[in-house]
Amino acid sequence: xxxxxxxxxxxxxxxxxxxxxxxxxxxxxxxxxxxxxxxxxxxxxxxxxxxxxxxxxxxxxxxxxxxxxxxxxxxxxxxxxxxxxxxxxxxxxxxxxxxxxxxxxxxxxxxxxxxxxxxxxxxxxxxxxxxxxxxxxxxxxxxxxxxxxxxxxxxxxxxxxxxxxxxxxxxxxxxxxxxxxxxxxxxxxxxxxxxxxxxxxxxxxxxxxxxxxxxxxxxxxxxxxxxxxxxxxxxxxxxxxxxxxxxxxxxxxxxxxxxxxxxxxxxxxxxxxxxxxxxxxxxxxxxxxxxxxxxxxxxxxxxxxxxxxxxxxxxxxxxxxxxxxxxxxxxxxxxxxxxxxxxxxxxxxxxxxxxxxxxxxxxxxxxxxxxxxxxxxxxxxxxxxxxxxxxxxxxxxxxxxxxxxxxxxxxxxxxxxxxxxxxx
Amino acid sequence: xxxxxxxxxxxxxxxxxxxxxxxxxxxxxxxxxxxxxxxxxxxxxxxxxxxxxxxxxxxxxxxxxxxxxxxxxxxx
Numbered sequence: 001x002x003x004x005x006x007x008x009x010x011x012x013x014x015x016x017x018x019x020x021x022x023x024x025x026x027x028x029x030x031x032x033x034x035x036x037x038x039x040x041x042x043x044x045x046x047x048x049x050x051x052x053x054x055x056x057x058x059x060x061x062x063x064x065x066x067x068x069x070x071x072x073x074x075x076x077x078x079x080x081x082x083x084x085x086x087x088x089x090x091x092x093x094x095x096x097x098x099x100x101x102x103x104x105x106x107x108x109x110x111x112x113x114x115x116x117x118x119x120x121x122x123x124x125x126x127x128x129x130x131x132x133x134x135x136x137x138x139x140x141x142x143x144x145x146x147x148x149x150x151x152x153x154x155x156x157x158x159x160x161x162x163x164x165x166x167x168x169x170x171x172x173x174x175x176x177x178x179x180x181x182x183x184x185x186x187x188x189x190x191x192x193x194x195x196x197x198x199x200x201x202x203x204x205x206x207x208x209x210x211x212x213x214x215x216x217x218x219x220x221x222x223x224x225x226x227x228x229x230x231x232x233x234x235x236x237x238x239x240x241x242x243x244x245x246x247x248x249x250x251x252x253x254x255x256x257x258x259x260x261x262x263x264x265x266x267x268x269x270x271x272x273x274x275x276x277x278x279x280x281x282x283x284x285x286x287x288x289x290x291x292x293x294x295x296x297x298x299x300x301x302x303x304x305x306x307x308x309x310x311x312x313x314x315x316x317x318x319x320x321x322x323x324x325x326x327x328x329x330x331x332x333x334x335x336x337x338x339x340x341x342x343x344x345x346x347x348x349x350x351x352x353x354x355x356x357x358x359x360x361x362x363x364x365x366x367x368x369x370x371x372x373x374x375x376x377x378x379x380x381x382x383x384x385x386x387x388x389x390x391x392x393x394x395x396x397x398x399x400x401x402x403x404x405x406x407x408x409x410x411x412x413x414x415x416x417x418x419x420x421x422x423x424x
Numbered sequence: 425x426x427x428x429x430x431x432x433x434x435x436x437x438x439x440x441x442x443x444x445x446x447x448x449x450x451x452x453x454x455x456x457x458x459x460x461x462x463x464x465x466x467x468x469x470x471x472x473x474x475x476x477x478x479x480x481x482x483x484x485x486x487x488x489x490x491x492x493x494x495x496x497x498x499x500x
Contacts, residue, residue, distance in 0.1 A: 250485040261474040355456050
């Protein structure tokens with residue numbers, strides 16, 4: 001009898017081992033799948049975007065004649081001079097064979113429309129340049145930049161390209177004279193948004209996101225933790241607290257755009273706060289992250305062993321002292337984890353911001369939470385919608401900046417959590 | 425939200441997942457971007473869509489809560 005039983009077990013043993021192995025393979029392949037998708041995503045973002053950190057510049061010999069500055073170089077004549085005309089003249093001198101009106105206007109398009117302001121700034125800083133011929137590195141137009149990065153195929157029929165054959169020939173001629181160079185794209189990190197891709201930068205969106213996330217953190221963390229402590233430690237369980245709990249759980253699952261609508265109705269329509277400001281954006285994102293923070297904070301409080309509370313109460317601490325001195329420090333790492341998740345979510349969110357008007361085209365860099373601005377995800381959304389080729393790489397570059405930003409914010413909170421972590 | 429970039433705009437009542445459809449979020453965003461009076465029909469339509477989304481998640485949550493209550497095992 002017992003022999004038979006052992007045999008039955010032995011027969012099934014191989015099958016059971018196989019099942020075990022198969023189960024492990026399923027789990028492993030799920031992880032490999034996930035990692036592969038992540039690598040693909042990061043890989044394409046990087047391959048598309050790393051070129052945005054380089055920008056093409058064209059060296060032009062520019063003669064700043066005295067006559068351009070009304071004979072004498074006063075601050076006023078330097079501010080008023082026709083720098084566009086000076087650049088155009090220099091381009092004509094470089095390509096004297098270009099005579100037709102249409103060709104000339106194409107020739108002028110090699111240089112960015114923002115180059116004249118760079119030149120003005122340069123001359124204002126160094127007035128001694130007037131009356132001399134100097135080589136300046138001029139910001140190239142976005143089409144030239146895209147061509148230099150090898151993303152325009154000259155084999156495509158000319159009428160299907162924005163960059164014509166003649167322009168390509170000019171670029172090649174300049175290149176042969178070592179007058180075309182790709183330099184590190186500082187403008188991308190110091191400029192606000194622009195309609196011209198070569199002048200468009202990410203700083204406006206970074207500052208907008210920074211202010212919004214600061215407001216979110218300052219509002220959502222204290223309110224969320226206070227609500228969690230009250231609900232978990234002090235509130236009695238009745239129908240009313242049940243109702244609140246269902247509502248919090250529901251709000252954590254509601255699509256984020258609902259919070260945008262809430263912000264639109266309350267902050268903009270009722271309180272008449274201005275549109276497009278990071279303060280309102282931060283308040284809306286705080287509403288969105290509150291349920292996440294409350295739920296995870298309550299879980300962290302519930303995970304503190306009851307013996308700690310009982311011991312504190314036993315030596316005569318009041319309930320408030322028990323919570324503040326003993327329970328809260330132990331629950332803090334869990335609360336911070338919830339905050340990380342909430343803030344990371346808020347940082348990547350764009351739908352509620354679109355609704356409260358943070359999608360406007362804003363060139364100025366916000367200097368405070370009350371200045372109009374955009375946020376990084378919204379900027380990515382805006383650039384992804386733009387038709388210019390050069391915005392493709394800038395979209396990917398902005399995604400990389402957003403990822404870095406996320407890593408930085410999360411890293412900060414992980415450090416905080418490490419500091420508070422205590423074992424018992 | 426991410427669907428705003430991926431989903432289309434054409435309302436299309438179909439069960440085929442390969443046909444282009446629109447989503448409620450996309451409709452809300454397209455209704456609300458731009459300058460409208462707060463009580464314009466467009467804005468109100470967006471709020472109605474938002475309410476629908478909210479009610480759907482509420483119903484799902486209530487169902488989920490009941491499922492959890494039913495199968496939750498109490499050890500203490």
